[in-house]
Structures are given as structure tokens and as C-alpha cells.
Amino acid sequence: KGVVHRICAGQVILDLSSAVKELVENSLDAGATSVEIALKEYGEEWFQVIDNGCGIPPNNFKVLALKHHTSKLADFPDLQSLTTFGFRGEALSSLCALGELTVETRTKNESVATHLTFDHSGLLTAERKTARQIGTTVTVKKLFCNLPVRSKKFQHNIRKEYGKLISLLNAYALIAKGVRLVCTNTTGKNVKSVVLKTQGSGSLKDNIITVFGMSTFSCLEPVNLCISNSCKVDGYLSRSGYGSGRNLGDRQFFFVNGRPVDMPKVSKLVNELYKGANSRQYPIAIMNFVVPTMACDVNVTPDKRKVFFSDEVSILHSLREALGQIYSPSRV
Numbered sequence: 001k002g003v004v005h006r007i008c009a010g011q012v013i014l015d016l017s018s019a020v021k022e023l024v025e026n027s028l029d030a031g032a033t034s035v036e037i038a039l040k041e042y043g044e045e046w047f048q049v050i051d052n053g054c055g056i057p058p059n060n061f062k063v064l065a066l067k068h069h070t071s072k073l074a075d076f077p078d079l080q081s082l083t084t085f086g087f088r089g090e091a092l093s094s095l096c097a098l099g100e101l102t103v104e105t106r107t108k109n110e111s112v113a114t115h116l117t118f119d120h121s122g123l124l125t126a127e128r129k130t131a132r133q134i135g136t137t138v139t140v141k142k143l144f145c146n147l148p149v150r151s152k153k154f155q156h157n158i159r160k161e162y163g164k165l166i167s168l169l170n171a172y173a174l175i176a177k178g179v180r181l182v183c184t185n186t187t188g189k190n191v192k193s194v195v196l197k198t199q200g201s202g203s204l205k206d207n208i209i210t211v212f213g214m215s216t217f218s219c220l221e222p223v224n225l226c227i228s229n230s231c232k233v234d235g236y237l238s239r240s241g242y243g244s245g246r247n248l249g250d251r252q253f254f255f256v257n258g259r260p261v262d263m264p265k266v267s268k269l270v271n272e273l274y275k276g277a278n279s280r281q282y283p284i285a286i287m288n289f290v291v292p293t294m295a296c297d298v299n300v301t302p303d304k305r306k307v308f309f310s311d312e313v314s315i316l317h318s319l320r321e322a323l324g325q326i327y328s329p330s331r332v
């Protein structure tokens, strides 16, 4: 049973960024307006997500990290209308299986917080009182210590994994409105550096300026497209011909209903239509697809990064037309 659980867990939590993604999404689901991600040695030793959300009530402590425990489904009549990021109750149980999980949490109904320790099967093994503001801190030590091959790979690729994580955190920093995000990394003997810090502004524009700076923002133009009755796209794209001459392909962020996702086909389309000063230039693209939850399925892969639109062909077709207008030669 233990081995199967570890293998399944390894499919939900693929790497450092998917682990942190689950924790950040839990914080956002909990209504946090401040989320801090703390890393030790780029996440290799441990990582922690600290929020000021609603906290976890004591009657959930025992079941918290058990497989398929979720507090989120009860609020929704069915999966289709789900708006929270998580609902399958797999993240904490998977993280337990793959590393060492502790949780510190306090709701508004408690005067003190509780520190919880879980074992690899998700059982609560220790519980003690501690001081903390309302909210939750989840700490994962030694991710993948239980999967030797993955663990080696993780250690070997730690800088790459870290880079992927920072890119993901940038995605949240761009899209999250009114949420303060901070990421720190501690290396060596307590040398702590702030790698990302946003104030949680109320608009995408302000978030872009925070993340990329004003000079980058001034090369962008807003896009507000209605690409079908039910699908709208909001965001910003590089203005035609604008660019710093370097490859900006790494500055493309796609979202569905405010959730960071991979959209290789849309990325390809944008790159194709964009007319840079030279062929090695790629546009910045920050695009949020607003669709009824019924029209897309973000749960096709366990890590929820891939999306599937029920009418993908027509969405891509309409998008091509709409972007063709923006990047049409007559406008340059």
C-alpha cells in the first residue's frame, strides 16, 4: 500500500513548483490576502507557505492529510460549478507521502494556534499548542526523500526547478488581485534573500508594473477580446514591433479563470502572429481566458496545469482572427 501511495503521490506532485503550487492554491482558497513562500536552499531542504487565510478548524486536524479529504466539495452542488482551485483532497496527502509535513494553524475561533505533525501515510502523529496569528503555515521538509530516483533528480536539477517555481510565482503575482506575495530563499548560514515581493494591488496593470517594471509595461497594449459568446480574453500583449530584442518567450503567462495553466497552442499562435523587429523576437503575453467552468476542464492532468476546452478548435480559430487584427500590418 505504501509503495502505491507514493507512486500516485508522485503523479500529483511532479516537482518543486507543483508542490508549492498546491500549497499556494490552498492559501488562496482559504481567502488569504498575504501568502509568503519561504525556501531553504532553493527548496531542497524545506519549503514553507505561510498565509493569513481562514485557518483549519480542530475537528479537521485528524483527517487533514488523509487521501481524498477535502473541505471544499460540500459547498458545491457538483464539480462543474467549482470555483476553488482544489477539491480532490490529494495535495496534503501526497506531500505527506513524499516528504515530512507539518502544519501550524489557527482559525478566528481559537486563541492559540496548533502545530501538527504527520507521518508518511497522512496520520497525525503529534499535536501541540503554539503562538501564531490567524492563518496557516504548511512546511514540507525533504521533498521526495521517499522516492530515491526522484530525489536524486530533484537535487541534480535544483536550479532549474527553482527557476520554474519563480516563473510560477510570477504568474500568481501577475494575476492575483489584492494578495500580497513574498518569496524568500535562505542559503548557507541564514543568508535570507527576498526573491519576489508584491504589494497585492487591485489591477493586472499594476501587477505587471510591479513584476516587470514600467518600461516593459509601456511596450504592451491591453487586449480585451470576446472570442465567442462564452469566452473572453483579458490581458496584455507586446505591441507590434516592440521588444527589447531579446527572447521574451519566457514572459508568457496564460490563465483560465485566474488559474495559471500551460497553453502551448495559444503560445505558438501568438508567436506566429506577432511581428517582431526580427524573427528571433517573441512577444510578452499575459492572457486570462474567462470561460464558464462548464466549458473547460482543468483536471485532465493530476497537476492541473493542462487545460482542455470543449470547443478548442473554434476558440483557437477566433483567437487567430482577433489577434490578426491587433498584429495586422496596417496598424504598424
Ligand code: ADP
Residues within 6 Å of the ligand: 022, 026, 027, 030, 051, 053, 054, 055, 056, 064, 069, 070, 071, 072, 085, 086, 087, 088, 089, 090, 091, 092, 093, 136
Ligand atoms: P483540496 O485543496 O483538494 O481540498 P488538499 O489536500 O490540498 O485538498 O487540502 C485538504 C484540506 O485541507 C482542504 O480542503 C482544506 O480544508 C485544508 N487546508 C489545506 N491548506 C489550507 C490552508 N492553507 N488554509 C486553510 N485550510 C487548508
Ligand code: MG
Residues within 6 Å of the ligand: 022, 025, 026, 085, 086, 087, 089, 091
Ligand atoms: Mg488543495
